Amino acid sequence: MELKDRKEGQVLIVKPMGKRLDASVALGFKEKMTKFIKEGNELIVLDLSEVDFMDSSGLGAIISSLKALGGKGELAISGIQEIVLQLFRLTRMDQIFRIFKDEKDAVSALSK
Amino acid sequence: MKCRKIKFIIDSDMENVPLVGMVVNKLSSLIPLTNIETYQIELCTVEAVTNCIKHAYGGRSGNEIEIIFSISPERIIIEVYDTGKLMEKDFLSRKDLSTPKIDPHDLSTISEGGMGLEIIKKIMDEVKYQRVKEKNCLIMIKELTKEKINDSGKSQLLTNRPKGGKDGT
Numbered sequence: 001m002e003l004k005d006r007k008e009g010q011v012l013i014v015k016p017m018g019k020r021l022d023a024s025v026a027l028g029f030k031e032k033m034t035k036f037i038k039e040g041n042e043l044i045v046l047d048l049s050e051v052d053f054m055d056s057s058g059l060g061a062i063i064s065s066l067k068a069l070g071g072k073g074e075l076a077i078s079g080i081q082e083i084v085l086q087l088f089r090l091t092r093m094d095q096i097f098r099i100f101k102d103e104k105d106a107v108s109a110l111s112k
Numbered sequence: 113m114k115c116r117k118i119k120f121i122i123d124s125d126m127e128n129v130p131l132v133g134m135v136v137n138k139l140s141s142l143i144p145l146t147n148i149e150t151y152q153i154e155l156c157t158v159e160a161v162t163n164c165i166k167h168a169y170g171g172r173s174g175n176e177i178e179i180i181f182s183i184s185p186e187r188i189i190i191e192v193y194d195t196g197k198l199m200e201k202d203f204l205s206r207k208d209l210s211t212p213k214i215d216p217h218d219l220s221t222i223s224e225g226g227m228g229l230e231i232i233k234k235i236m237d238e239v240k241y242q243r244v245k246e247k248n249c250l251i252m253i254k255e256l257t258k259e260k261i262n263d264s265g266k267s268q269l270l271t272n273r274p275k276g277g278k279d280g281t
Contacts, residue, residue, distance in 0.1 A: 020130055020133070022129060022130060022133070022158060022162075023126050023129050023158070023162040023165075023166075024126045024127055024129050024130055053133065053151070053154065053155075055155055055158045055159060055162065055228075056159060056162075056225075056227035056228045056231055057162060059227070060224040060225050060227065061224075063222055063223075063224040064224045066219070066222075067222075067224065071219065082147075082148070083147055083148055083151045086148055086151065086152070087155070087231075090231060090234055090235070091227055091230075091231065092214050093222075095214060095216055096214065096216050096222060
């Protein structure tokens with residue numbers, strides 16, 4: 001899965017470009033996210049606006065990325081589609097990740 | 113509409129999981145479900161097939177997974193068969209999303225795996241696991257309500273609201 005990334009101040013914005021974040025791509029996604037974190041990025045906005053299907057493997061890869069931060073910084077979600085948000089609610093991950101309407105709001109919150 | 117049924121078989125390769133999801137998504141459009149309900153049906157099927165690949169076959173390709181999808185206005189039934197390792201006895205009944213407590217300040221309370229069956233149990237009305245003709249079979253049933261007539265007089269089919277207080281609309 002292709003991930004587009006760009007920096008805005010101290011915040012790294014990562015945008016998966018595939019429609020599906022599922023078991024078939026979760027490992028590759030996790031490896032790329034871990035690389036970003038190892039490079040020193042601690043404030044990350046994950047823009048999920050292109051993703052219209054996610055399963056527990058995809059969600060697990062996002063949780064792994066959060067754990068890779070080791071309690072430093074933050075991994076926030078932006079642009080999530082209502083359908084995918086259901087999975088976060090179902091697994092109560094909406095209590096773990098801060099979820100923002102769009103990338104601008106997320107970057108603003110993480111920059112404070 | 114009477115019950116319609118389709119059987120399809122895939123190789124136990126993760127690359128095939130999206131194919132199953134897309135087929136089930138399209139088949140679900142045979143009855144008027146909301147986008148979220150269609151997503152939930154697709155999600156449960158994908159979770160079940162992924163579990164077969166990961167756990168029954170240990171991530172190895174070259175094995176068959178059979179999916180039988182039945183749809184009627186009353187219910188959707190998805191059966192997923194494998195010939196791999198049998199699920200541990202009582203594993204299904206022990207899986208319960210409501211049990212683990214999540215502490216947002218303690219990452220060790222958050223699991224990054226093993227959520228598939230919990231999700232299935234949360235969404236589906238009935239989930240059974242059994243041996244059928246030397247195959248392991250996970251059966252998932254989603255009950256649908258009868259037709260309701262809305263204000264405009266147009267016939268509208270509504271499903272049961274998902275369990276656990278989700279809005280599902």
